[in-house]
Amino acid sequence: MKVPSPAVRVRRRTAGRPTLATRVWNRVAVRLPASLTDRLPPVFSGRLHDARTATSVGRLLGAAIAVCFVTGLVSHYLQHxxxxxxxxxxxxxxxxxxxSQGLHVASGIAAIPLLLVKLWTVYPRLFVWPPVRSVRHALERLSVAVLVGAAMFELFSGLLNTVQWYPWPFSFVPVHFAVAWLLVGALLLHLAVKWPEITAHWRRGAEATVVLSADGAGPDRRSLLLGLAAAVGAVTVTTVGQSFTPLKSLDLLAPRHPDHGPQGLPVNRTASAARVLPAATSAAWRLEVAGPRPFRLSLDELRALPQTEVELPIACVEGWSKNARWTGVRVRDLLERAGAPPGAxxxxxxxxxxxxxxxxxxxxxxAHDPLTLLALGLNGQVLSADHGYPARIIAPNRPGVLQTKWVARMEVR
Structure with missing residues (x-):
């Protein structure tokens, strides 16, 4: 069997109209020793590495990233x-x-197998030689490098955030938020550069002509996509139960179970971790309310005020959530007692x-919503220390980190 020359092998990798960079590379490759040309990147083929497969997976990945990005914006601007x-x-x-936060975490977890398969379908393009053939090609490769790096960082740092493990020296929230914009910018640039190819393969039917392997054998695109759908379904079903409680019995891989915790509710930050000493929540505790008519109340005096019971979810940025019954004093009643003006x-x-x-x-x-409470009880019991005894905030449509526990002071502003 005749072995093709180095130049022929390189031209196979750079099919199409040769550019200046291609011609220079071909001239160099002819003069390379056989020991080096034998190590040139291999030629990849097969229908699972073709543009149609990459586009099919990319559509699903793009949808997951879009949902994750939009819900991430909601989360960030509610927190900050x-x-x-x-x-x-x-x-x-x-x-x-x-x-919104349940969708954010679920779509981010679902995007991980989608991203890995997308990278697997396109990784042969990383071995295209010469590395840069034109300005457009350079722009494409730059956008891909930024896109892959940002996507890997966002998805895997977000996954570590769900288990509250931060093996890095920077603050997670601002960096995660900034890289999300970088990811979207790189994605838009990549779409702009690849748009002609994307539209061509988007419209082409499943039976479109593709490059087959040498013997025409091997797994087909449909098998790959079915396997990918099974993987996405598996990681979603086994984690989404932490927020979608009808599936909580299948919550096998999520770091939280909605029923596990004191008083039937998970806890992210315990009183011990927050260094809230028992002496601080003893009988000497007083709630200080600052305003035009400031006042202080003991726990017994708070309990003597009209009590309201509401059913509200506690929802944390890590993705878990659950409804609970909360009992306490309406915050708007405390504001009125302090002489707060309307809209304070x-x-x-x-x-x-x-x-x-x-x-x-x-x-x-x-602050003026009738469902917002200074809660003293949870599910018919006095608040435990880990849930914020003696008093905590519970409000509708708020991240759990803003449902302040161990309240000491309230100030009208």
């Missing part, structure tokens, strides 16, 4: 609202954050000595 949005963020529907905001401070969410600002929409 800009000043202009503090009073306009809605408190209803009460389950809104639970649904509220600042809440915790007994916790440190932490990014020790102090929480609440816009007027939440």
């Amino acid at each position: 609202p800009p000043a202009w949005a503090l009073d306009v963020l809605p408190s209803r529907p009460s389950w809104g954050y639970r649904v 905001r509220l600042r809440v401070e915790s007994l916790e000595r440190s932490g990014a969410y020790r102090v929480m600002d609440m816009g007027s929409e939440y």
Whole structure:
């Protein structure tokens, strides 16, 4: 069997109209020793590495990333609202954050097998020689490098966040948010560069002509896509139960189970971890409310006030959530007693000595909602220490990190 020359082998990798870079590379390759040309990247073929398969997987991956990005924006701006949005963020529907954050985590987890298969279908293109053939080709490769790096970082750092493991020196939230925009920008650039090919293979039927392997054998595209659908379904069904409680019996891989925790509710940060000492929550505890008519109340005095029971979900950024029955005093009643004007905001401070969410600002929409409570009880019982005894905030459509526990002071703003 005749072995093709180095130049012929290279031309097979750079089929089409040769560019200046291709011609230069061909001239160089002819003069390379056989020991080096034998190590040139192999020629990949087969229908599972063709553009049609990559486009089919890319559509699913793009949809998952789009859902993850939009719900991530919702999560970020609810946690860190800009000043202009503090009073306009809605408190209803009460389950809104639970649904959006559940979708955010579920779509991010589902995107992981999609991304891995997408990379597998296109990785032969990483071995195209010469590495850069034109300005357009250079732009394409740059967009791909940024896109792959940002996607890998976003999905896997988000996955580690669900288990609250942070093996990096930077703050997760701002970096994750910034790289999300980088990912979307790289994706848009990649789509713009590859749009002619994407549209061609998007419209082409499943029976389109593809490059087959040498013997025409091997697994087909449909088998790959069915296997991918099974993998995505498996990781989704075994993790989504942490927020979609009808599937909680299948919650095998998620780091939280909605029923596991004190008083039937999970806990992210315990009183011990927050260094809230028993002495701080003893009988000497007083709630301080600052405003035009400031006052202080003991726990017994708070319990003597009209009590309201509401059913609201607690939903955390890590993806778990569950409905619970909360009993306490309406925050708007405390604001009225303090002489707060209509539309006043509220600042809440915790007994916790440190932490990014020790102090929480609440816009007027939440502060005056009748479902927002200074809760004293949970599911018919007095709050446990890990759930915020002696008092905590519970409000509709809010991230769990803003449902401040171990409340010590409230200030009308």
